[in-house]
Amino acid sequence: MGTRHEIELTLNGAPRTCVTEARTSLADLLRDGLGLTGTHLGCEHGVCGACTVLLDGEPVRSCIVLAAQADGCAVTTIEGVAGPDGRLSPVQEAFCQAHALQCGYCTPGMVLAAQALLDRTPHPERAEIDEALGGNICRCTGYVQIREAVELAAGEAGAR
Amino acid sequence: MTGYRYVSHPGPVREDRRFVTGRGRYVADITPPGTLHVGLVTSPHPHARITGIDASEALAVDGVVTVLTGAELAKDTEPLRQYLNVPDVQWRPLAVEATRYAGEWVAAVVATSRAVAEDGAELVQVDYEPLPAVLDPERAAEPDAPLVHPAHGTNVMTHREFRWGDVAGGQARAAGSVRVRTRWNRNSTVPLETFGVVASWDRTRDVLDVWASIQMPQFPDQLAGALRLPGNQVRVHFDVDVGGSYGVKRGIKHGVLAGYLSRLLDAPVKLIEDRAENMHGGDFHGPDRIFDVALAYDADGTFTHLDIEVIDDEGAYPGRSPLQLAKPIGAIVGPYRIPSATYTATAVVTNKTGQVAVRGFGQSPTNYAIEAAVDAAARELGVDRLELRRRNFIRPEEFPYRIPSGTEYDSGDYPAVLDKAVGIADWLALEARRDELRAAGKLAGIGVATCLEPGGGNAIFENLMNPENDKTTFPEACRLRVDGGGAVTAVIAISSAGQAHDTMVATLAGEELGRDPATITVVRADSLTGMPSQSPVGSRMTIVLGRAVRGAAAELKAKLCAIAAHNLGTAPEEVAYDGGDVFVRGDPDRRLTWAELVAIAQRKQHLMPPGLQPGLETLYVAHTPRSGTLAEPDGTVQLYPCYSFEAHVVLAAIDPGTGKVELDRYFLAHDCGTVINPEVVRGMVYGGTAHGIGVALYEQFAYSDEGQPLTQSFMDYLLPSAHEVPPIVDAEHCTPSPYTSLGQKGAGEAGYMGAPAAVAGAVNDALAARGAPPVHALPIKPVDIWAALRAPGTEGDPA
Numbered sequence: 001m002g003t004r005h006e007i008e009l010t011l012n013g014a015p016r017t018c019v020t021e022a023r024t025s026l027a028d029l030l031r032d033g034l035g036l037t038g039t040h041l042g043c044e045h046g047v048c049g050a051c052t053v054l055l056d057g058e059p060v061r062s063c064i065v066l067a068a069q070a071d072g073c074a075v076t077t078i079e080g081v082a083g084p085d086g087r088l089s090p091v092q093e094a095f096c097q098a099h100a101l102q103c104g105y106c107t108p109g110m111v112l113a114a115q116a117l118l119d120r121t122p123h124p125e126r127a128e129i130d131e132a133l134g135g136n137i138c139r140c141t142g143y144v145q146i147r148e149a150v151e152l153a154a155g156e157a158g159a160r
Numbered sequence: 161m162t163g164y165r166y167v168s169h170p171g172p173v174r175e176d177r178r179f180v181t182g183r184g185r186y187v188a189d190i191t192p193p194g195t196l197h198v199g200l201v202t203s204p205h206p207h208a209r210i211t212g213i214d215a216s217e218a219l220a221v222d223g224v225v226t227v228l229t230g231a232e233l234a235k236d237t238e239p240l241r242q243y244l245n246v247p248d249v250q251w252r253p254l255a256v257e258a259t260r261y262a263g264e265w266v267a268a269v270v271a272t273s274r275a276v277a278e279d280g281a282e283l284v285q286v287d288y289e290p291l292p293a294v295l296d297p298e299r300a301a302e303p304d305a306p307l308v309h310p311a312h313g314t315n316v317m318t319h320r321e322f323r324w325g326d327v328a329g330g331q332a333r334a335a336g337s338v339r340v341r342t343r344w345n346r347n348s349t350v351p352l353e354t355f356g357v358v359a360s361w362d363r364t365r366d367v368l369d370v371w372a373s374i375q376m377p378q379f380p381d382q383l384a385g386a387l388r389l390p391g392n393q394v395r396v397h398f399d400v401d402v403g404g405s406y407g408v409k410r411g412i413k414h415g416v417l418a419g420y421l422s423r424l425l426d427a428p429v430k431l432i433e434d435r436a437e438n439m440h441g442g443d444f445h446g447p448d449r450i451f452d453v454a455l456a457y458d459a460d461g462t463f464t465h466l467d468i469e470v471i472d473d474e475g476a477y478p479g480r481s482p483l484q485l486a487k488p489i490g491a492i493v494g495p496y497r498i499p500s501a502t503y504t505a506t507a508v509v510t511n512k513t514g515q516v517a518v519r520g521f522g523q524s525p526t527n528y529a530i531e532a533a534v535d536a537a538a539r540e541l542g543v544d545r546l547e548l549r550r551r552n553f554i555r556p557e558e559f560p561y562r563i564p565s566g567t568e569y570d571s572g573d574y575p576a577v578l579d580k581a582v583g584i585a586d587w588l589a590l591e592a593r594r595d596e597l598r599a600a601g602k603l604a605g606i607g608v609a610t611c612l613e614p615g616g617g618n619a620i621f622e623n624l625m626n627p628e629n630d631k632t633t634f635p636e637a638c639r640l641r642v643d644g645g646g647a648v649t650a651v652i653a654i655s656s657a658g659q660a661h662d663t664m665v666a667t668l669a670g671e672e673l674g675r676d677p678a679t680i681t682v683v684r685a686d687s688l689t690g691m692p693s694q695s696p697v698g699s700r701m702t703i704v705l706g707r708a709v710r711g712a713a714a715e716l717k718a719k720l721c722a723i724a725a726h727n728l729g730t731a732p733e734e735v736a737y738d739g740g741d742v743f744v745r746g747d748p749d750r751r752l753t754w755a756e757l758v759a760i761a762q763r764k765q766h767l768m769p770p771g772l773q774p775g776l777e778t779l780y781v782a783h784t785p786r787s788g789t790l791a792e793p794d795g796t797v798q799l800y801p802c803y804s805f806e807a808h809v810v811l812a813a814i815d816p817g818t819g820k821v822e823l824d825r826y827f828l829a830h831d832c833g834t835v836i837n838p839e840v841v842r843g844m845v846y847g848g849t850a851h852g853i854g855v856a857l858y859e860q861f862a863y864s865d866e867g868q869p870l871t872q873s874f875m876d877y878l879l880p881s882a883h884e885v886p887p888i889v890d891a892e893h894c895t896p897s898p899y900t901s902l903g904q905k906g907a908g909e910a911g912y913m914g915a916p917a918a919v920a921g922a923v924n925d926a927l928a929a930r931g932a933p934p935v936h937a938l939p940i941k942p943v944d945i946w947a948a949l950r951a952p953g954t955e956g957d958p959a
Contacts, residue, residue, distance in 0.1 A: 023275070032273075037189035038182020040403065042352040043435045047874035050352050078182030092180040096172065099839035102847060103658030104179025105352045105403030111180055130882040137874075139352050139404050140658050141843055142850030142911070143882045 007071035012080025020067040027051045029067035038078035038108045049136030052109030053077050059116045078108035091115050091153045100149035102140030110136050114150045123154050167671045168835050173663045184401040187356040187373045188432050198431040199277030201267040201284045202441050203259035206511040206867025208288035217283040223276035228268045230254030238386045240412055243480050244318050244626055248311035251477040253413035260308050260476035261513050262868055263440030293511040293867040297473035300508040308476055308509040317478045317507040322795045325500030325564035330465030334456035338536040343937035344525040346448035347859040349518055353403020354433035355411040355442055359418040368394045368419050373402045375657050376410040377694040380687035386416045396687040402657035406519040408444045440869050446518030448473035451529035461541050463496055463552050469504040474515045481515035482507035484522030486621035490567040490799025491612045494530045495574045496552040501564045511867050520909040527611040531917035545608050566796025569803045570897045577893045581807035581829035584891045603814035605925025609918035610807045614800035615906020617698015618784040624791045634784045637691030638708040640716050642776035646758040649681045653690025660840045667836055668706055672713035674739030692781050699906025702836055704784050710901040711780030723760050724752045726769035785899045802897045802905040804832040808918035814926050819942030821857055823886040831893040834903035842890050845910045850885045852915020857939050930955055
């Protein structure tokens, strides 16, 4: 259906060439084409943030980014956050410590949004945390432990 | 909390690791080879006769495999289960002959990908003949209203009137009363994951494998029944992560449709709702109610009688939802000592999407109605809201306390918990903050709510609303097995939607056995290899599954003791279990270790007591505590076994120009008895509170007068984000339940039970300070506040 495009990505640090239909979203390419099912679809209209991935380090909603638009970009999904040995990132560790999740459906997007925040603002104020996570809906936690996790991760990052 | 080795201690939640790495396994992640995908054709009309369906264009699309209509599906399947006695109300996955709400599924297109299925769905031509629709529940109850199900003859599905206690006496003692009409508009839990199902028929084995994002009692049985299959040919897999549910993930129609298609096409079939299908066609809306409450009190402000009349809009297909009118009967007087009550409950159908079980099963709307009346009484009497509540609380020494409708509350200390909430809020400082906001030109008000969370759900409300349904059994089960190396595995047969059941079961099994929970594996059996289970509904798992874990552990320990006694040359009653070892009472040096006992049980028949089975595997199926009794003709019955309590204190600030509400401070004290894992419980409390904030201020499935859904997406149906949910401060209190294994009560609906009432109370407190009338309809939108500030007689009255 429609035209097909060959695109080149740096996916979780590794170069990758993919063929995609023009209409395929980045989320569908990641999930259906590449088997990276850690990216979750919540609304498919760019509101809930569950499908957040990092495109050249910036959080985007992969449900409203076309796969073809990611040509030449570095894409980080939740599968690329932990170390190659499986060691959790400080953000992931903090999410576990604070129990900043319940059902886990928003969690990959939330972890990536938090990561992007801490990458640019290592010691965010509470308002900055709310702003950074404001586009990611969590229906389970009420955000209290998520805020705690981000602050915890910021503290640990600062301690290193 | 002391006294327990593992329970109540802060500890990691074992599920979290896989979720933070994106390794959860949700139904959308499951795609067997050769899977076909479903797209849906939905009705644009709220009520219409289907006069023709032309699928030829869709079938011509490359990749479209088939198009199924409701008439075809109905030939080979049974209607979906109704819990009321309404045989002419037929609920099916695809509409047959007529559609009864905008968004209802009319046909299913099956294709090689979801995208192609959607292409096909756009090309299916359906001819409709529009019919009159009814949207307003009170209008629907009138005799001349358009009928949603003409064969049934009325839109009223059930109407029940109850009178409990000395009603005449309670009314006669009253010196006054307040009347409040509250509107709980249509909302739902709206999980971030829509509903999904994968069904795969194996014609060589005659088994339908089903993976679904399910949280539903009897799902396997009902699926098999509707598909006309014996139950042992349907295998529902419970090792599927569910991306949020809070009650609603009951996709029986989705399961029947996918199961039928898989058998028809001899291929795995996957149906993952998109957000629009979920919001308008999934039959996943929640309670939609109008309450008329009258609270009578004597000259001292002591409550003497409570009258509640409620009408609930079930949408087009009632299913299990009318039973949500019955559960609140178990806490119909809230935490208050009210000697008599009357309750009139009416369920009607309208041309809206169907209603389903939502977090609390009707309790939160009822709590909101009661608390609105209590606040109104305080305003009327000129008594402080905290004082009026304290004056009417059931006292701690009065438990167990039987309320007029027959339920006995197990335990509680309501004054202490309210004091705790007031304490952490630092009430005087909170008032000072309120005054500071007012001085800065804002409206500001403090809200209070005190209410119950029934826990340990059973299904006796089925019998209460339909005496022909005499079901009293609602069990949970756990199997414990110890392998040849001594490692313990706990087997359960439910799916989970974020409740951390693996952590809970490992913690409880570890506590009961005296073994480190970190060494205990928890696995999920499927519906054919598993045990009786009713799924995690009604805040019941710590209570009922906890009872099953205790039972299985007790049997395991008894077996170990029997083996030890036999080998130590003494009687079983002379030995004691100690963290895996068994020793002789009075001579603790005579003991056998866990490893020795395991070796005997698994490998040394010659050392086993005669008659004992080899191996170490025990199964315990537990009844819900305090269940097993049918309702009396007057509706009195023990509903749930345990009653958690919570007290909310919230400060709201409102911009008088825009009517926008911001929650400035949020405090809550909560008592669910013995806490299994503190991190899990506080997460439940915060999350339920945030959900309740959404109900109070933002969330509504709105319809136009013509029956078209106005909330088409998350741009219109507003879920609270980090901007809307303030920091919530929770203090836990523990009044153990005498009826559970370790004193635990339910927590799955915590926060949600009282947040809508508390937030509404805060807004109304702010309005009252400006002389404006209270708003008694949720969600309270900026326009409602704007209008209240300009109501006749207020400062802003334009006249």
